[in-house]
Amino acid sequence: MRTYYEDYAVSGVSIWSMLAPGRRCISLPSSVTACTLPTAYCTMEPILLAFNSSFSGWVIADFCPRLDITKDVLYVGDILENNIYNVGNMAKHATSAVTTAVGTPNIALIKYWGKRDYTGLNTPNNSSISMTLDETLSTRTSLIFSDKLSKDTLYINGIEEAVSGENIPEKSAYLKRTLDYMRKLSGTKENALIVSENSFPSSAGIASSASGAATLVFALSNALNLKMSLKDMSIIARQISGSACRSLFGGIVKWNKGSKADGTDSYAEQVFDETYWPELIDIIAIVDPSKKKVSSSIGHAATVKTSVLYTARPKFAEKGIYDIEKAVKDRDIDMLSMTIMRDSNNMHATMLDTWPPIMYLTDASKEIIYGIHDMNDTEGKCIAGYTFDAGPNAHIITTEKYRKRVNEMLEHTGVVRKALESHMGKGPRLLREDGSLIDEKALKPKHAKH
Ligand code: 2P0
Numbered sequence: 189m190r191t192y193y194e195d196y197a198v199s200g201v202s203i204w205s206m207l208a209p210g211r212r213c214i215s216l217p218s219s220v221t222a223c224t225l226p227t228a229y230c231t232m233e234p235i236l237l238a239f240n241s242s243f244s245g246w247v248i249a250d251f252c253p254r255l256d257i258t259k260d261v262l263y264v265g266d267i268l269e270n271n272i273y274n275v276g277n278m279a280k281h282a283t284s285a286v287t288t289a290v291g292t293p294n295i296a297l298i299k300y301w302g303k304r305d306y307t308g309l310n311t312p313n314n315s316s317i318s319m320t321l322d323e324t325l326s327t328r329t330s331l332i333f334s335d336k337l338s339k340d341t342l343y344i345n346g347i348e349e350a351v352s353g354e355n356i357p358e359k360s361a362y363l364k365r366t367l368d369y370m371r372k373l374s375g376t377k378e379n380a381l382i383v384s385e386n387s388f389p390s391s392a393g394i395a396s397s398a399s400g401a402a403t404l405v406f407a408l409s410n411a412l413n414l415k416m417s418l419k420d421m422s423i424i425a426r427q428i429s430g431s432a433c434r435s436l437f438g439g440i441v442k443w444n445k446g447s448k449a450d451g452t453d454s455y456a457e458q459v460f461d462e463t464y465w466p467e468l469i470d471i472i473a474i475v476d477p478s479k480k481k482v483s484s485s486i487g488h489a490a491t492v493k494t495s496v497l498y499t500a501r502p503k504f505a506e507k508g509i510y511d512i513e514k515a516v517k518d519r520d521i522d523m524l525s526m527t528i529m530r531d532s533n534n535m536h537a538t539m540l541d542t543w544p545p546i547m548y549l550t551d552a553s554k555e556i557i558y559g560i561h562d563m564n565d566t567e568g569k570c571i572a573g574y575t576f577d578a579g580p581n582a583h584i585i586t587t588e589k590y591r592k593r594v595n596e597m598l599e600h601t602g603v604v605r606k607a608l609e610s611h612m613g614k615g616p617r618l619l620r621e622d623g624s625l626i627d628e629k630a631l632k633p634k635h636a637k638h
Contacts, residue, residue, distance in 0.1 A: 286624045287411035288330040291403030291616035293388075293396065294318040294434045294441065295470055295575065295583045297528045298508040299535045302492045302501065303430070308362055309451040310430035313492070314505035317442045317459065317512050318434045319585070321470060322613035327399040329384040329407045330625040333371075337379035337631060340367060344384050344400070346637035358485060359397060362428045366405065370424070374412035383625040383633040388608075397484075401428035402435035406616040418615070422456040429484075438462040438615035440516050442509065462612035465519050469591060471572075472608040473582040473598050475552035482546050484578045487539065494543040501538055505531065521587050525564070525573025528585055532575040550580040552603035560584065563597045 300316040342349045342363065350356045351364040367380060384404065386396050405425040409416045416424075418436045426433035426443075433456040434441040446454030482490075491498050508531045515524035539546040549557075557574055564570045572586035572594050586594050591609070598604045627634050 285334070286330050286332045286621070286626045286628050287407050288328065288619040288621075288624045288626075289403050289407035289410065289616050290323060290326050290328045290619055290623070291399055291406060291435055292321045292323055292326050292610075292613045293399040294320045294431065295585075296431065296434070296577065297440075297512050297524070297575065297585070298505050298531050299575075299577070300430055300443065301488060301535045301538065302498060303488050305449075305451070306489060308365070308427060309454075310426050311451045311454045312430060312443070312445050314502040315443055315445040315509055316431075316434070316505070317440065317509050318431070319440055319468070319470060320435060320438050320462070320613045320615055321610040322462075324608050324610040325386075325388045325399070325472070327384060327386050327396070327403045328619070328623065328625060329382065329400070329403045330623075331380055331382040331404075331407050331411055332626055332628065332631070333376055333378040333380050333411065334631060335378050337381055340364065340379050340382075342382045342384070343633045343636060345386060346633065346635050348636070359429065363401070363404065366424055366428055367408065370405075370408045370412055370414065373414055376412065381626060381631055381633075385625060385635075397429040398431040398435045401425045401432035403616050404428070405432075406436065407618075410618060419455050419457065423452065423454070426451070426454060426456075436615060439464060439612050440512075442513075459513060460516055462614050464612075465516060466611065467519075467587040467589065468521075468612060469586060469588060470610045471584040471586065471591070471594055471598070472610065473556055473584060473604045474606045474608070475556070475582070475603050476550060476580050477605070480548065480579050482548075482578075487542070487546050487578060490546065491538050491542045495538045495541040497541040498538045501534060504534055521572075521585075521590075522570045525570035525585060528573045528575045529560075529570075536576065548578050548580060549576060552601075553580045553582060555601040555603045556582045556584070556598070559597045559601045560594075563593065567593075 296316050296318045298315075298317045300312045300314070302313040303310055304313050305311045340351050342351045342360070349360055351360050351367070356364075367382075371377070371380070382404065384400055386399065388396065402421075402425045405421045405428070408414075409421055422433035422436045422443075425436060431443075433454075434443050437456055437458040439458050439462040440460040441456050442459050443456045444454060446452070448454070508527055511523065511527045514520075515527060536549055539548065553576060560572055560574050563572065571590040572584050575583050575585065577583070584594055584598075595607065598607055625634055626632070
């Protein structure tokens with residue numbers, strides 16, 4: 189795979205020669221600045237990139253994280269002679285065939301629990317809504333396609349995971365299915381080396397599969413130059429892990445459950461961007477980082493099959509989404525907190541009502557639940573709310589104003605091993621070459637554990 193800039197810009201050929209057929213060039217008015225550019229014009233479409241004197245390549249790359257600087261070129265304002273320098277400067281950093289993306293988990297405010305399809309579509313019984321986290325917790329994924337690779341290979345946190353053959357985990361099979369599908373769309377037959385690392389414990393109910401699958405699909409789409417919309421990527425990521433579809437977007441994200449049998453109307457979309465409520469925070473109180481005992485996939489099916497209480501859940505969740513959207517719109521922490529706590533409790537009640545029962549909450553989780561209710565009672569309103577995924581670790585949604593108060597309460601419980609804090613994140617983005625996890629010459633991970 190060659191980069192565009194090597195071919196044209198570094199050699200100093202006029203920027204106009206970059207206007208190859210099929211590439212779109214948009215000219216932006218001079219009122220557009222580096223700050224307004226991303227919201228107005230950040231796009232997955234192939235576009236041509238050049239600069240007027242007020243932009244440097246990296247400024248645009250930083251502000252437009254979804255702009256693939258190795259493929260997409262955007263023309264801003266008048267072309268000056270020194271634009272070639274900027275583009276060439278980027279080319280020095282863009283000669284790698286490795287694509288690296290970073291993405292983040294999301295915390296569901298109204299939860300997804302229960303599928304209507306078990307053939308790997310992961311279409312849910314109810315819509316859900318979440319907050320995408322910032323890079324305090326993140327997954328980094330590098331990948332390369334090459335005819336020198338004899339098979340597809342996947343490393344997660346330094347350890348090789350089988351992606352084909354018999355008895356591979358369901359998630360690995362879904363991942364391989366996604367890889368094959370996207371490879372087919374691109375027309376390449378080359379094998380892939382995929383190296384992924386989480387900055388947080390896997391399978392501990394901190395949405396590592398959501399972060400991993402969303403980042404992978406984002407990286408694959410860019411590596412293969414598929415020019416997909418985030419919505420289409422969300423449909424693909426959903427099929428690796430349902431909740432992953434929400435991590436393709438930043439801010440507050442809704443996953444529409446859809447109704448079609450093929451899942452094409454079950455996708456995620458952004459409801460509020462990450463700048464809408466900058467004071468909103470998620471304090472993640474880790475009480476137990478070990479792997480959960482019942483996987484989400486097994487739990488979804490068991491609850492739908494056996495819980496009597498579950499029949500009331502889809503309707504309850506749909507009302508909850510309406511309330512969350514209103515609470516965020518009004519930046520109302522009282523209403524937001526109460527709504528998320530009730531939804532978390534409702535989901536965990538259906539888990540307990542599953543036969544045999546599923547219990548992700550532990551005594552430590554309950555200490556936090558009691559601590560939050562006591563604190564809210566003392567304040568006379570909800571200043572924070574807890575929500576728990578398929579694990580014992582608490583996500584406490586509050587605002588910066590109450591951070592100190594919440595942290596004091598957490599310390600007082602004596603059960604928290606580690607507390608992390610995240611604002612709303614922007615969704616996945618591409619990283620420059622120096623962020624790669626792959627030794628391109630050796631076609632090996634840089635940090636494999638043996
Ligand atoms: C959620 N969880 O909405 C809910 C809340 C856990 C509790 O989505 O089988 O790993 O891969 O579609 O996405 C965890 O389930 O399940 C989950 P699969 P997933 O975030």
